[in-house]
Amino acid sequence: MIDLALxxxxxxxxxxxxxxxxxxxxxxxxxIHPAGFALSDRHLKRAGMDYLQIAALTEHDDFSAFEAxxxxxxxxxxxxxxxxxxxxxxxxxxxxxxLLFGRESSGLPDxxxxxxxxxxxxxxxxxxxxxxxxxxxxxxxxxxLRQVGALPGQAAxxx
Numbered sequence: 001m002i003d004l005a006l007x008x009x010x011x012x013x014x015x016x017x018x019x020x021x022x023x024x025x026x027x028x029x030x031x032i033h034p035a036g037f038a039l040s041d042r043h044l045k046r047a048g049m050d051y052l053q054i055a056a057l058t059e060h061d062d063f064s065a066f067e068a069x070x071x072x073x074x075x076x077x078x079x080x081x082x083x084x085x086x087x088x089x090x091x092x093x094x095x096x097x098x099l100l101f102g103r104e105s106s107g108l109p110d111x112x113x114x115x116x117x118x119x120x121x122x123x124x125x126x127x128x129x130x131x132x133x134x135x136x137x138x139x140x141x142x143x144x145l146r147q148v149g150a151l152p153g154q155a156a157x158x159x
Contacts, residue, residue, distance in 0.1 A: 002144045003028045003075065003098040004137055005066065007112060010036030011104045016052070017134035018101075023051035026152060027141055030058045030098070032066045036105075063112065070098055076117045080140050081108050082130045084121030091120055093144040101140075104133050 004027055009015045015031065022029040031039065039059070060066035070077060078093070079100040100116065102108035107130075113119055122136055130136070145151045 001027070001095060001150060002093070002141065002148065003030060004141060005030040005032060005098050005100045006035075006133075007032050007063070007100060007102050007108055008034055008036070009103065009133075011133075012037040014104060014132065014134040018137050019055040019057060020051040021134070021138055021141060022057075023055040024152075025141060025145060026056075026150075027145070028056040028058060030060060030066060030069075032060045032063055034062075036103075067115075077115070078118045078120060078144075079108055079113055079116035080120050080122070080136060081113055082121055083107070083113065084119045086118065086120050087123045088120050088140060088143055089123065091118060093147045095148045095150070097144060097148075099137070099140050099144060101133050101137050 004018060004022055006015055006018060006029065009031060015035070019029050021027070060069065075096045075098045076094060077100055078091070078097050081102060100108070100112070120140070122131060122139060124131070131139075142151070146154070
């Protein structure tokens, strides 16, 4: 299984789209507070539609609480950032990885990126800065789930 984590998200519509993504792929989503909106926000509900009812959402009071959960669960932290070192296609995902995405307005702080087990970027044209966080999460989640054989209906690797 792969988990998705949102570091202090600040656009409700993107968080709703990522919760919908998690529901469709059976991928838990973690929201690391403080968020820039209430999780009851109508924009979150509109983007997530009725999928929010089946999304596996866990809220963490802050990054320290998230890290305590992650470390105790033995999960590797794979951060995605426009400042990433390796590219997504060249990375070998493992079951249990947590994909971490930053704030739409400011990304991940340096100290969070530096503490990650891996720091990845999506390959894109040099004259562009970044993708919408929900688009980036979709691409990264699909690749991670594909690699570990966890896409819905996918046979495990080697079968």
